[in-house]
Amino acid sequence: MTRFLHAADTAAAQSLAGFVAAHEDLVAFGVEGKFVRRRVLTPGKVAVISGGGAGHEPLHCGFIGAGMLDAACTGHVFTSPTPDQILAAMDETDTGAGCLLVVKNYDGDVMNFEMAAEMAAGRHRIETVIVEDDAAYGPSVRSRGRRGVAGTVVVEKLLGAAAERGDDLAGLKALGEGLSGRVRSMGVALRGVSLPDTGRETFALGPDEMEIGVGIHGEPGLYRTGRAGPEEIVRLLCEPVLAQLSPLADACPLLIVNGFGGTPPIELHLAHNLIRTFLRPHGIVPARALVGTFVTSLDMAGLSVTLALLTPAEFALWCAPVATPTLVW
Structure with a gap:
């Protein structure tokens, strides 16, 4: 595949x-x-810091700004940032209230952020929130526990807004951990990821196949099945999400339809319309929706559905002002 790249490294x-x-x-x-x-x-203000490998843009750097992140560390493509990057970010952005680390649940990210926190323990107050929103949780998934995927945007936005209003480290950690059972995501791919260094796809699908439950590093999903129509794809994504969400009385549902990098807006908005139709008989009417490309897997053709059941106070944090390169309201 032709790319606008000099070299992968x-x-x-x-x-x-x-x-x-x-x-x-x-x-x-x-x-x-x-x-x-x-x-x-x-x-x-508490410094909210996140990061991960390149190839997921606009995550994480696209969400730096007022009402969201203070800093983000980027590694090579699909490679975690190093502890010294994370440590440097803490040293430069901690203005006295400590640092909150928002970490996707992938082994490399968790390990390197933990190492950085240990290195900085003598000079910074630090708390960590692990994002683990993937509903595709099973033995065929190549990670331990639930992966952090597009629900990371929800966690970063709410914690960023809470930090902006002055919440302390303990309050931010409690807020982040409280979201754990009420944010779920599920993804589908119609084409795998072509890696910059080799040009090869991480998994090859036939013209009539799709992969259900994919992650954001090009890893295969829970299972492969025949290509289905849009309504059936929506059902396959939404049913596991609904089944795994912790119920919440008086919830304010937030819906994110996220493209993986190779899916055009016309298809994302079509999927959004079908998802809303699917959710309605289940008593879920999104209070707000976000449709677009936010957490990518390079050029993967596919999308994910994220549903978050927020309390009214959490929903107010989502709606709070934000000014980043990707989100502005």
Whole structure:
């Protein structure tokens, strides 16, 4: 596949340079270019820091700004950022109230963020929230426990808004952990990921096949099945999500329809319409929806459905003002 890349090992750094230049009113490089941070920090506010491998854009750097993240660390494609990157981000963005680390549940991310927290324990107050929203949880999934996927956007937005209003570390950790059972996601792929270094797809699908329950690193899903129509795909995604959500009285449902990088807006909005139709008989009418490309897997053709059952107070945090390169309201 033809790409706008010089080489796979420099792609992430070159992309980040272009990203920072395009959004220099909002973001800047941290020390030695190890991470990206808000251009203007807020003194006395908990620093909310996240990160992961490249290839998931606009996650995480696209969500840096007022009302969301203070910094994000990016590794090579599908490779976790290193502990020294994370440590540098904590050193530069902690303005006195400590650091909250938002970590997707992938082995490399968890390990490196834990190492950075241990290295920084003597000079920073630190709490960690692990995102594990994937409904595709089973023996064929190549990770331990539920993966952190598109529900990461919900967690980062709510925690960012709460930090912006002045919540302390303990309150932010409690908020993040309280979301765990009420945010679920499920993804489908019609084509695998073609890796920049080899050009090969991480898994090959026939013209009449699809993969249900995929992750965001090009890994296969729970099972492969014959290609179905849009209504059936929506059912296969939504039923596990609904089955695994913890019930909540007076919930404010939030729906995210997320493209994996190779799915155009016309298809995402078509899916959104079908998802709303599917949810209605189940008594779920989204109070707000987000449709677009937010958590990608390079060029994977596919999408994911995220449903979050929020309390009214949490929903207010979602609706609170945000100014990032990707989300603005």
